[in-house]
Amino acid sequence: MASKPIIGVLALQGAVEPHKKHIEAAGGEFRAVKTPEQFETVDAFILPGGESTTMLKLIETFDLWDVLKKQFVEKPVWGICAGSILIAENVTNPAQKSFGLIPMSIERNAYGRQLESHHVDINGYDVSLIRAPVISKVANDVTVKATYEGKPVWVEKGRYMATTFHPELTLDFPSPMHREFLKIVSG
Amino acid sequence: MTQKSKTGNVINIKTGLAEMLKGGVIMDVVTADQAKIAEDSGAVAVMALERVPSDIRKAGGVARMSPPELVEQIMQSVSIPVMAKCRIGHFAEAQILEAIGVDYIDESEVLTPADEDFHINKHDFKIPFVCGAKNLGEALRRIGEGAALMRTKGEPGTGNIVEAVRHLREINMEIKKLTVTDDAELMTAAKNLAAPYELVKLVKELGKLPVPNFAAGGIATPADAALCMQLGAETVFVGSGIFKSENPANFAKAIVKATTHFDNPKIVLEASKGLGTAMPGIEIGTIETTMRMANRGW
Numbered sequence: 001m002a003s004k005p006i007i008g009v010l011a012l013q014g015a016v017e018p019h020k021k022h023i024e025a026a027g028g029e030f031r032a033v034k035t036p037e038q039f040e041t042v043d044a045f046i047l048p049g050g051e052s053t054t055m056l057k058l059i060e061t062f063d064l065w066d067v068l069k070k071q072f073v074e075k076p077v078w079g080i081c082a083g084s085i086l087i088a089e090n091v092t093n094p095a096q097k098s099f100g101l102i103p104m105s106i107e108r109n110a111y112g113r114q115l116e117s118h119h120v121d122i123n124g125y126d127v128s129l130i131r132a133p134v135i136s137k138v139a140n141d142v143t144v145k146a147t148y149e150g151k152p153v154w155v156e157k158g159r160y161m162a163t164t165f166h167p168e169l170t171l172d173f174p175s176p177m178h179r180e181f182l183k184i185v186s187g
Numbered sequence: 188m189t190q191k192s193k194t195g196n197v198i199n200i201k202t203g204l205a206e207m208l209k210g211g212v213i214m215d216v217v218t219a220d221q222a223k224i225a226e227d228s229g230a231v232a233v234m235a236l237e238r239v240p241s242d243i244r245k246a247g248g249v250a251r252m253s254p255p256e257l258v259e260q261i262m263q264s265v266s267i268p269v270m271a272k273c274r275i276g277h278f279a280e281a282q283i284l285e286a287i288g289v290d291y292i293d294e295s296e297v298l299t300p301a302d303e304d305f306h307i308n309k310h311d312f313k314i315p316f317v318c319g320a321k322n323l324g325e326a327l328r329r330i331g332e333g334a335a336l337m338r339t340k341g342e343p344g345t346g347n348i349v350e351a352v353r354h355l356r357e358i359n360m361e362i363k364k365l366t367v368t369d370d371a372e373l374m375t376a377a378k379n380l381a382a383p384y385e386l387v388k389l390v391k392e393l394g395k396l397p398v399p400n401f402a403a404g405g406i407a408t409p410a411d412a413a414l415c416m417q418l419g420a421e422t423v424f425v426g427s428g429i430f431k432s433e434n435p436a437n438f439a440k441a442i443v444k445a446t447t448h449f450d451n452p453k454i455v456l457e458a459s460k461g462l463g464t465a466m467p468g469i470e471i472g473t474i475e476t477t478m479r480m481a482n483r484g485w
Contacts, residue, residue, distance in 0.1 A: 012447055013231060015206040018198070034447065050207050050231070051267050057229035058447055061440070082207070094266060108266060114290035115313055117200050119192040126194045128203045131268065131290070169198040169206060 005185045008033040008042030010068075012058040014050020014082060018168040025174035026182040036067045044076040044185040047083025049130065049166050052108065055082060056097060069099060076159040077101055078181045084162035085133050092136075101160045103139035104152075110134035120165065122146045122153060125176050127165040129153075135164060145180070159184060190313060201315030201335035204268065204290065205399045208232055208422055212412065212443050213401070215239050215426040217257070219264035225429070228439030232268040232290070234424065235261045240297045240344030240480070241427035241466065250298045252280040258287055270317070275484050276302025278311070285314045291336070293317045296483035297343045297426070306484065309333030319403065321354045321481055323361035327382035327390070328485075330398055337396055339420070340481040341404015344427050346468035348411045350481055351404045355418040358400065365391045404481065407432070407465045409445030409458040416449035433463035 007023045009016045011032035020030040033039055047055075059065050072087075079087040079101075087099050088106040096108075109131050111117075117130045123146050135152045138144065146154035153164045154177065161184060167175035174182075190200050198206065211231025216222040222233045237253045238246065252273045262269045268290035273280035275294055280301075284292050292314050294307050309316040310333035319340035320326035326337045339358070341351030361380070368376055368391060377384040389397050402420035406412055407428040415423050423446055425439075432438040441458040448454035476482065 011210065013210040015209060017209075018206060050209075051211070053226060053266055054211060054229050054231045057227070058443070061229060061444060062447075113262075113288050114204055114268065114315065115285075115288055117204065118190050119197055119200060121193065126192050126197050128192075128197060128200055130200065130203045130207060166203065169203050171196045171198070172194075 004029045005043040005182065006031050006041065007044050007046060007182075007185070008039065009046045009048055010034070010055075010083075012062075013054050014048045015166070015168060016048050019046060019048065019178075022168055022174045022178040023182075026178040028182050028185070036064070039067060039071050042075070044181070045071065045078070046181070047077065047079040047086050048168070049081035049083065052082035052085040053096065055086060072099060072101055076161070076181070076185050078161040078163070080163050080168065081130065081132055081166060084135075084164055087160060087162060088135075102142060102155060102157050102162055104135050104142055104155060104162070105137040106133045106164075107136050108133050110136075120148055122148065122165060123176060125167065125172070126170055127167050127175075128169045129165050132164045135162070156184070199335060202398050204315060205317075205336040208268070209399060210447065211422050212439075212446050213270065213422060213424045214429050214439060215424070216261060216430070219260040221430055221435070222261045222265045222269075224436050225439060226265040226267050228436060229443035230267060230439065231422065232270055233261065233265060234293060234426075235269055235271045235289070236297070239427040239430055241346070241431050242344075243297060244344040244478075244480075252277070252284065252298070255283060255287055258284070258289060262287070262289065272298055273307075274298040275300040276305050276307060278307045281307055281312060281314075281316075285312055289314065291315050291317055294334075295319065296340055296480045300483050306332055309335075317401075319481075319484065320358065322357045323365075323390070324380035324382045325485070326358060326396060326400070327380065327386045330386055330396070331383040334398065336398050336401065338401040338403040338424055341402070341406070342471055342474070343404045343480050344469075345405050345471065345474070346407040346428060346431075346466040347471055348405045348407070348414065349471055351402050351406065351415060352418065354404075354481075355402060355415060355420060358396070359419055362390055362395060366394050406442070407468065409441045409455055412442045412446045413449040413455045416446060422446070427466050431466035433465075437462050438465070
């Protein structure tokens with residue numbers, strides 16, 4: 001690995017660029033990636049917030065499922081909101097395909113629509129929940145790093161991390177979550 | 188539960204949703220079936236309205252907010268965000284849309300304005316608003332009123348990209364100019380733009396609008412989408428361009444592809460093949476000034 005780990009933010013759609021300052025402040029290099037050639041060049045992936053249905057369609061359209069699956073076997077992955085849905089094992093409301101990197105069940109738009117979007121304090125850091133999913137169940141070997149209203153909102157299993165909230169939209173750099181992910185990436 | 192951040196150092200929750208919609212295509216739909224086609228094609232959100240702009244243009248008369256049942260049916264049929272349009276200044280229509288619980292309201296020049304002097308005070312609402320602009324001053328006035336997302340006005344329902352390009356370039360140029368404006372000249376710049384001083388100052392610092400800027404008005408082909416994205420639009424709205432084309436599902440998918448890879452001509456080329464006929468276009472010069480939607484609002 002290069003001196004600075006390269007963090008690839010999957011740039012098919014969604015909140016990609018807000019990660020740049022956080023990744024750099026946490027000691028990594030930011031790279032927006034959307035092709036198989038670009039995936040090869042990064043040390044870890046962030047699947048950003050956006051629309052999970054749309055991202056799934058784009059992954060199918062550009063035939064990226066198998067390529068990404070293979071990348072995810074080897075590299076750390078952090079899924080945020082839509083991204084956390086893509087890496088869960090089981091998705092409801094409605095059910096949809098997922099990479100199953102973290103043994104957990106997740107319910108889409110579980111707080112409701114945009115009217116229910118709001119800011120919350122997670123471990124002392126001010127973040128946004130936007131049309132967020134709810135992690136309804138996690139396996140015993142999943143570490144819960146933070147909860148909100150009794151439900152896990154930040155979880156880890158080995159090289160994989162998921163948050164249902166958006167630390168990238170907070171302007172104190174780096175977020176504790178980016179720092180934690182960089183720690184995972186650096187081993 | 189609060190929509191206000193405790194520290195204030197967080198991107199506003201309203202603009203936060205716009206951040207999630209970046210790099211995508213937002214499609215105008217008039218029925219639940221069309222919404223489903225849009226979602227299946229990879230739309231990042233849909234815009235519910237009673238008639239697409241080209242039909243509004245043809246029909247004339249007064250164009251209003253969609254009937255609520257229609258918006259609700261569309262909301263039930265898809266899991267992506269649903270936006271809906273209200274008339275400029277018609278805050279009672281906006282209140283109805285907020286009560287329905289749509290995800291975004293478009294205070295839109297596509298509908299017949301309800302107020303020729305005042306836009307809606309968007310700070311009064313929990314639902315975020317998107318508004319159209321032809322230039323920087325107009326964009327900053329809307330943001331000053333509480334808009335969480337901007338889009339170009341373009342000239343809706345024409346299938347003609349020329350006005351959207353004009354508005355994108357105009358805004359880009361005016362922003363660039365501000366970045367090299369001396370601080371001592373900013374108040375006069377604000378006066379000339381007829382825009383709030385604090386926002387003018389912020390644009391100078393950021394080198395961009397303080398909220399995302401999307402393109403709308405006249406996008407009819409994958410190449411149109413790629414053009415707008417390369418000119419700095421962060422997402423595209425497609426109105427009549429999809430459901431007035433020969434094969435809506437094909438056009439929808441192709442425009443999504445071209446938007447994702449707007450910077451890769453080979454993929455835009457692939458997306459442009461075998462589509463069938465695009466929507467019929469209108470030359471802007473043939474539309475009387477009074478009939479131009481972009482001239483509505485101030």
